[in-house]
Amino acid sequence: MAAATVATTLAACGGGDSGGGGGGGGSEENEASDIGITEDTIKLGAHYPLTGVAAPGYSEIPTGVEAYFDYVNANGGVNGRQIEFVYRDDAYNPTNTSQIVNQLVLEDEVFAIMSGLGTPTHNAVTDFLNSENVPDLFVSSGSRLWDDVEEKPYTFGWQPDYEIEGKIIGQYVAENFPDAKVGLFLQGDDFGEDGAAGARQYLEDQIVAEETYVPGNTDVVPQISALQAAGADLVLGFNVPSYTALSQLTALRLGYQPQWFYSNVGSDPALVGSLLARFSEGAVSDASLLDGVLTTEYIPGLDAPDNPWVQLWQQVWEESGQEGELTNYRIYGMSQAYTMVQALQSAGQNPTRDDLVAAVEQAGSEWEGPGFTPFRYSEDRHAGYSGMLVSRLQGEGSEDLTPILVTDNGDAEIEELDGEPASPPENGIPEEEPIN
């Protein structure tokens, strides 16, 4: 409280000489309206695995988020405020996550947490963030835990949850492979469980085997040979990228050639390709094993280089001057950062933490961005994107097999999306109206 008062006084003293940095356009002066917000900055925090087993791929997400915030800052920021993005390593260990999120909230005094990655890791901090009334936006996980308005009013999901992904995959397989014997290859947590529950709504009669792996155990021979023995000729994988690589190599060794269908999480060709090369010690050198594999998409990725969003991300990435190539993980981070900018704009010129939450609830379902479908945000729901499409990987690119499909949890129908996906605004920065 004392800090806020001091900052307000400073704002009052320095208010005469600046017009607010250009981007704002509101008639009011900028104020330090809450913790983590000053006259000219907004501080946001995040946690990711930057080291350890979960780091490959996921550690690139924050560089994407940062690149887009840099781009926005260079163009005047949000309401004249520069976004400061502080992210730290939790090595995918919940004990570390709670420690660094404590630090982000209590010492760095961030305005909000965004994009926290991982189900077990983020699960350790939702209780703390909600009890401290810190907005916890756009969790990087498709678990359904984040859509719980009663218990977690400050927490919001972002990507489509694993259950609706399972439903869309299930319906596609039931319609296009009605005679297939389906095997499920699942990660032994809610990722695999929710995905399987969705798929079973359409495939109950076709499923011949369900095999689960424990993350960390790198031997999947028992699971893959059980699928082979059950005669499954189409395998649905709800698994992370390293297990896509492991399952491909194991199947190759066992001479097992079903049609593979990996959920979005496990299908990034670039990462799986590099993992394949590493696990096979060079025997398999690229992602060619993945040619013809089916998967799903909910934001445009590198497989569509002509998509205007991907071109925007390319430009943002080059301007950021960071090392490395643009990857789908960086695109994921930029897409989240884009949504975050929309949320901050909707929250108004001098938002409080509660204003930010209200903004997502009231305006979130109207935002147009890189995602193919609208968000499901409302005062009763904190669930992210409402759908995706099915595609087939082909070399560097992919081929869309369905129109964009939208649905919801439970027995909601799967429907085609009304209307076209949005294209990015000219300057690459959203312009949302404040809610109040």
Next chain:
Amino acid sequence: MSDLQTPASASAAGAATSEAPTTATAASNASSAQATGGRSFLPRNTLLRHLLVLVLCAVGAVLLLESTDLGFNAQVGYVAFYAIAAGGLTLLTGLNGQISLGHGALMAVGGYTTALLLDVEEPLPLVVVFLIAVALTSVVGAIVGVAAARLHGPYLAGATLALAVGLPGLALHFDDLLGGEQGLTVSTPDRPDWFTEIIRTLSGNPASGVKWIAYISVACLLVTYFLLANLMRSRVGRTWRAVRDQEVAAELSGINLGAWRVVAFVVSAAAAGLAGAVLALVVRLTAPTAFTIVLSLSLLTAIVIGGLGSLLGALIGSALLVFLPRLLRDAGESLDMDAAQAAEISYVVYGVILVLVMLFAPAGLVGSVRLALMKQRARRAAGRARG
């Protein structure tokens, strides 16, 4: 290498030996204040002395928690649970000479017990929950201890390693009860009104959930260390040292080696159980990924770097465990590295520091200081004798 190391233990490095590991466990061998003949203002009675230290530490802890911000309060909770477990482990390894790579798993027993007991409509009082967690972990410790008593060195390490790898898997297997991979969230017990009152009158700071948990953790730490310190200074502690240093002599004196080893393991497991219970409160989640072998190894690192067999060493080692990576990371970031580089570098530098401590202070931080003090005292005594 320390010049104090005896030729016997130097030549037998790496080989099985019944010689006393003089240097490595130097920290545990310091006699109590009056025995060294030094001047001391502390009472001669061990229990009284420990009680006095306990009160002083409690006052110090309150001053520390009230003069620092909430962010630091939160970090103190992490130091506390590492230190409780490390205290138990240092007793086992430093005093009794047994190694355990399975203390992370024992912490999981305490943590999951606490999570399950708190996850009901009307939870039992926190003290009762903690006691049940400690009791249950002690039972597991007794079972492991019976097996461990027959094993030595690498075999014991292997057996406890299996515990560390295997036990968290139970949470995945019984995922209906134990929450599987995403774990069980732990509801924070309500903070009583008297606590809010006391904090307000004491320092004027607003009481919060974070502060309440910090005080619970510190209270658990102090009580544990008080009990462990008494145990270490008692007949029991002397017996453990005898078992560690000279098996044959100990057995000739009528000590049942196996039974005393089991007792050491049970006491150590009880501390790990309480540490797990505190971890559950501090982290607000118990998940298998939190109790991996890395946790067990961190505890071992803490006691070795602090000084085997010393509670103060275990506390210092635990504080380093929490604060050192953070300091290194912040230093890296201030050198303009990005967060990923800073995180990677911090692990490397952390490792280098550990290696340096082992090379130049093989008795650990506390052990080395004690050795230096003893050496100085001996030199002075020798000087007096000559003069």
